[in-house]
Amino acid sequence: MKRVIFVMKSVYMEAKQIGSKIAKARKETNMSQAQLAQQLFISPQAVGKWERGESVPDIITINRLAAILSVDLNYFSADFESVKEDTAPVIPANGTVHTEPAVQVEASATGAEERQLVTDFSGTDLSGTDFAGVIAPKRKFNACSLRGCDFTGADLTGSSFSTSDASGANFSEANLTDGRLSIVNLTDARFSKSILVRTTFSKSELTRAIFTDIRLTDVKLDIADLKTTLFQRCIFSGVDFRRSDLRGQCFDGQTFIGVKFDRAVLNDAMFKGATLKNVSFRPAFALTNKYYRAIATINFEGATMDKLTYAALKGMGARLEQVTLI
DSSP states (O other), X not given: OOEEEEETTOSSOOHHHHHHHHHHHHHHTTOOHHHHHHHHTXXXXXXXXXXXXXXXXOHHHHHHHHHHTTOOGGGGSTTTTHHHHHTSEEOOTTOOOEEOOOOEEEEEOOTTTSOOOOOBOTTOBOTTOBOTTOBOTTOBOTTOBOTXXXXXXXXXXXXXXXXXXXXXXXXXXXXXXXXXXXXXXXXXXEEETOBEESOEEESOBOTTOEEESOEEESOBOTTOBOTTOEEESOEEESOBOTTOBOTTOBOTTOEEESOBOTTOBOTTOBOTTOXXXXXXXXXXXXXXXXXXXXXXXXXXXXXXXXXXXXXXXXHTTOOOTTOEEO
């Protein structure tokens, strides 16, 4: 996110002050409320509410307003006008003139420095919205249309995306630590170099979703359809694939540490050249002939595994002729 200079006393003004600033900048550019609304893809009534101080635009819209109205982000700061005043010459009794500069801090706009204007986007249509690089922890995107949204590099720590359509969304390099994506359509979504720690993908559609160059730590991929999900150069640590459909999935050359495939469907899955340490493949109930046959279809050619994982798989009838023990 763009780096800006904030006066230490306040980052944002109250609603009426912000509205007054929006109105002033709009009029100085000879733009009507309707024209401004058209560029923001909102209603003129929404602009009117801002200018009357009845509501406040969210941080993403503030950035767009600054660009449209040709003002610096500092323009919306409560002390923007006072910066020049505070640097005016101070003339003491002895007649010596010197300047007392205002105390400023230069920093990126973080969650601690921004007042959280909007935390709940639930039930809205945000298709195609640019969220790249935003600092948005603990936001709610439940029951939203997020098709094609760009969340590249965004901080989405602790955010919720339940029952939303995020097909085609880009989460590359985004921080989804403690995030919850439950019953979400993530078809064709991208997760390249994303930060996935204690992230939950429960009952979600991950058709053709792409996970590349990621360390998944304590992630839950529970009751998920992963038949066509692409995993490349990933490390799975403490990941739970419980009750997920992994038929035909290719995990070649990847690393699994403390991972659970309990009650997962693994017919024809491939772990060629993979490393498996303390990995569990427990069936739903007692071992049945059907489960034995499914385990036998998994390809562990060239894999490396610890003795306990090897023993468990051997007892289930897995083909382990070309496996190396650690």
